[in-house]
Structures are given as C-alpha cells and as structure tokens.
Amino acid sequence: MTKLTRRQFTTTTAAAVASLAANVHAAPPAAGSKIKIGQIGTSHSHAAGKMQAIRSLPDMYEVVGLADVDIDLANKAVQRKPYEGLSVMSIEQLLNTPGLQAVAVETHVQQLVPTAKQCIDAGMHIHLDKPAGESLSAFAELCAAADEKQRTIQMGYMLRYNPAFELLFQAAHEGWLGEIYEVDAMMGKLASPALRRDLAQYEGGGMFELACHLIDAVVTILGKPDEVIALTKRTQAPQDTFADNQLAVLDYPKATATVRCNHLDPFGFPRRRFQVAGSGGAIEIKPLESGEVDLSLTQAHGQFKKGTQHLSLKRTGGRYDGEFTDLAKVIRGEKQLTWDRKHDLAVHETVLRAAGLTVNVDQP
CATH class of the missing domain: 3.30.360.10 (Dihydrodipicolinate Reductase; domain 2)
Structure with a gap:
C-alpha cells in the first residue's frame, strides 16, 4: 500500500507553529463552557456521523470549521448535511484558530495517524477514528507525543458507549x-x-x-x-x-x-x-x-x-453522541478517559495480528 508521510501534507508556517505552541499546556475550559472543536477529513466512513454528533451537542461544542488534506473535498462536503454552513479552511488555518482545543480526525485510514500527529504537535486533544493505521510503531510514536504534551487521544471504537x-x-x-x-x-x-x-x-x-x-x-x-x-x-x-x-x-x-x-x-x-x-x-x-x-x-x-x-x-442520543459527551468531560478535566494508552496500543497490536499483518514491535 502507498504510505503517506508528513511531507505529503502542507507544511505549517513558522509563525503558526509559534502561536500554536502556546496552546500546548493551556488550562482546561471551565465547567459548562463550550469547547472549540474542528474536524479534519470527510473521507472516513464515520466522518459525517461524527460531525452530526458534535453539532447535536451545541451546549458542549462550538464547531469552528472543517479542513481536509484535499481542500476540494471539504468544499464539496459543506454543500450537504451535516457540514452545511461550516467554514472551510486549510489544516494550518484550523489548527491556528484562537482557542481551538480539540479536533476530530476523520480522514482516509492511511492519513489518520500522520494527521493526528499534526494535531497533537499543535497542542490539540483529538478524537481519532479507527483503525489507527497499519503501523504499530507509528501509532506508538503518536501516543508518546500525546503523553508528552498531556493531550487526550480518544479512539473512535463505537461500541464503547453502547x-x-x-x-x-x-x-x-x-x-x-x-x-x-x-x-x-x-x-x-x-x-x-x-x-x-x-x-x-x-x-x-x-x-x-x-x-x-x-x-x-x-x-x-x-x-x-x-x-x-x-x-x-x-x-x-x-x-x-x-x-x-x-x-x-x-x-x-x-x-x-x-x-x-x-x-x-x-x-x-x-x-x-x-x-x-x-x-x-x-x-x-x-x-x-x-x-x-x-x-x-x-x-x-x-x-x-x-x-x-x-x-x-x-441509547440516549445518536450513535456517536456518547463519545463526544465523554470527550468533553475529559477535556474539561472532570474525569480521565477510561481507555488509556496501554489499552489502545494493546488493541492496535491485536487488530494488526488478527488481520494477519506484520507487526513492528519497536515502540518508543
């Protein structure tokens, strides 16, 4: 399969990096305040459902915009539900939005982990859809970066909140x-x-x-x-x-x-x-x-x-509402995510082995 590297994504400007770095250890939002969130990607099979869930929780989230690796895909998406009315922007513009705290990563599977790494490097909490790519070591590097920046990765395994x-x-x-x-x-x-x-x-x-x-x-x-x-x-x-x-x-x-x-x-x-x-x-x-x-x-x-x-x-609400209700509590510091890094890495290794894929066990 074709592997996408970070060089295949638009490079963030030095000015953007400097401004984003200030957000890395920002204090959690106050209880009851809205969390500014964006979405990157419309190509994942769950992408539209995740945006619908976020927009159904207006007391918890303010959606600042939609971005994509291919900006044309985002421009087409906002012509239909549930993306109607959203601002379309580049990934760099989205990540540089003042006050942004979270991003839902909903790209093609091959792009999930590289895109998530951009978000973590920018100091964002992320909802990362499944599965987390075909490399265990790449996912482990992402998890290590999130730990270093004290940021949450919520995996999009939908049965968790059923x-x-x-x-x-x-x-x-x-x-x-x-x-x-x-x-x-x-x-x-x-x-x-x-x-x-x-x-x-x-x-x-x-x-x-x-x-x-x-x-x-x-x-x-x-x-x-x-x-x-x-x-x-x-x-x-x-x-x-x-x-x-x-x-x-x-x-x-x-x-x-x-x-x-x-x-x-x-x-x-x-x-x-x-x-x-x-x-x-x-x-x-x-x-x-x-x-x-x-x-x-x-x-x-x-x-x-x-x-x-x-x-x-x-179930109360839609298929994915529970995921984003829980994520809001985690971002606000009201609780810890039930599924920790050790669990997510164990799941990903098991998924790769169950699918008959070669597993690179070199983890950071």
Missing part, C-alpha cells in the same frame, strides 16, 4: 460473570462491488477495517492476548484481493476469544453479535448495536436476578 456494552464491561469488571472462559463475536455484511474495491486497499481486509470494534471490546474485558491466530480467505481471488472472510482466535491463559468478519453474508447485520461466558454467568448481545441483551447469572447482582433475563437497553 449501553449493552457498557453493561457487559460492568459485569466483566465487577466479577458478575466469574472467570471468563469464552468470547465469541461476529461482525459482517454483504459488501457491494464498490465496497469490495475500497476495502481491498487494506491488506488486513475486513478484520482490520471493521472487526477492530470487536477486538477493542474483547481487550476491554480480557486484556491483551498471549497469542493471536489469524485465518484469512480471499474468496474472489484472483478477480480481487479483498480479504473478505476472516477468523481470529485470541488466546488467553484460561480463555479463548473468536472474532469473525465476513463480507459475504446477506444477513450480516442482523447476525452481528457478541457473546461472553464465564463461571458466574453469560451475556449475549444480538444484534450488535441493538441494545438487546440476554443476561444469565448464577446469582443476583443489584437489580439483575439469578437466572436468565432479556433486556432492551436504549
């Missing part, structure tokens, strides 16, 4: 499920010819681009696996090279987790699921983002009884 997964994480961390022995997860769809062509650019296929959401959830409850076994099928070869049918087995001392990603499934969306079983109980979430949960417990915990119960957990 109410069914919030319940799962609570159950796992508080021991409701006892010793966890088994995780089984699947995320698939029937890919159109256009989507197949788009995803074929990633050597790691759907496991890399889509099932990274599942892997983030597995690592949240079980940590980094001891070993990852990746099985990849390219069913349409030699017509195309897309890795469209994949299975990863994540091995732990007492548990195994299986993660499937299948882009050949006409019923992929309703079959998406996440199941966890342990000595004290089990949880099945299906379909994945529906909030429909079967919770089974060997003993009662709080409001949940012994035995099996079906729960319908409704």
